[in-house]
Amino acid sequence: MIHKKKSTMVKSDKFYNKELIFTPPKLFDKKMLVFVVLFVAIGSYLLFTSFAATIPLSSYYPNSTRYKAGYYLEGNNYANPQAPSRSVLWFQSTGGGSFKQFNSAPYEQCHWDLLNWTKTTLIYTKTHNQCGTNNNEIVYSPGVSFMPKSLNSSQTWSVSGTSAATYYNQGKIVCTGTNTWNSKVLGWVALTPAQQALHIQNNQSTYWTSGSDPSGCSMGSTTKWQENFYLVASLPITGTTNSDLALKRQVGGNVDSYNATHRWSYDVWFDSWNKLPTK
Numbered sequence: 291m292i293h294k295k296k297s298t299m300v301k302s303d304k305f306y307n308k309e310l311i312f313t314p315p316k317l318f319d320k321k322m323l324v325f326v327v328l329f330v331a332i333g334s335y336l337l338f339t340s341f342a343a344t345i346p347l348s349s350y351y352p353n354s355t356r357y358k359a360g361y362y363l364e365g366n367n368y369a370n371p372q373a374p375s376r377s378v379l380w381f382q383s384t385g386g387g388s389f390k391q392f393n394s395a396p397y398e399q400c401h402w403d404l405l406n407w408t409k410t411t412l413i414y415t416k417t418h419n420q421c422g423t424n425n426n427e428i429v430y431s432p433g434v435s436f437m438p439k440s441l442n443s444s445q446t447w448s449v450s451g452t453s454a455a456t457y458y459n460q461g462k463i464v465c466t467g468t469n470t471w472n473s474k475v476l477g478w479v480a481l482t483p484a485q486q487a488l489h490i491q492n493n494q495s496t497y498w499t500s501g502s503d504p505s506g507c508s509m510g511s512t513t514k515w516q517e518n519f520y521l522v523a524s525l526p527i528t529g530t531t532n533s534d535l536a537l538k539r540q541v542g543g544n545v546d547s548y549n550a551t552h553r554w555s556y557d558v559w560f561d562s563w564n565k566l567p568t569k
Contacts, residue, residue: 345441345488348407350521350535352389356563357381361527362396363537365560369553377558379537380566394421396566405436411449412436426505427458434471437490437519441475448474455496457507465507467498479520487520487538493545514545527563534563 349355362380380397382390387407394401400421406413413433419426430453438447450472457465473492481487496513507513518541525536543555 343443347437348439351537352381353535356534360566361563362566363560364562364564368557410439425460429456435473459503459505464503465498465501467496469494469496487522490519492517516545517542
């Protein structure tokens with residue numbers, strides 16, 4: 291909008307001369323003025339959208355470009371701060387945006403989660419555990435929504451739902467229940483004094499309606515779980531001077547256990563992208 295300034299000229303008998311009054315030329319007709327207003331409005335909109343940039347969360351987690359190039363995430367679990375332990379994540383594509391996430395050293399495959407990037411959302415559907423003497427699996431249908439595929443930097447995001455939960459042990463169904471869940475983007479936080487991270491949180495509450503098994507379910511009980519993801523724009527790539535998008539921190543676990551001990555089941559900080567060893 292164009293604002294005309296009011297004249298601050300003081301009309302005095304001594305200095306006022308009608309013939310010396312300056313009348314500015316008529317620069318715009320009404321059509322031209324409408325054009326200018328529209329031009330300014332469109333320009334302002336484009337400027338706003340350029341600042342409200344889209345954040346491609348699927349490029350941060352799991353960063354398929356990086357893991358398909360043969361890299362994995364290396365870090366430490368600080369659930370016990372006095373005795374941190376090595377922790378890794380490595381990924382394997384199963385096609386169509388779906389991937390397995392392994393949390394044991396490459397290439398051990400006894401424990402994995404199955405997730406899938408759809409057109410809009412990251413969906414978690416299964417956890418499989420055959421480490422040690424374990425042989426159990428939990429399946430959610432429909433899957434649990436973890437995070438949006440992309441996010442406008444000026445947006446917030448939250449989604450809730452329910453999923454049927456089926457618990458298997460030794461290949462047999464031992465429990466069934468209902469998982470009530472919520473996921474939300476909590477925004478950018480100062481993860482360290484030098485690094486900002488996008489915080490995403492997922493909460494799940496599974497009420498077991500049938501069955502019982504000592505490995506992890508019992509009719510009438512509720513399993514409460516929380517996951518926190520922290521995504522960063524720069525994680526070092528070992529052996530280079532470069533960095534890449536990544537999951538920097540993943541912390542969470544059983545909520546009842548946390549309330550009793552004030553310590554999460556895991557608190558993993560990833561330090562770098564490392565090259566996978568040769569098979």
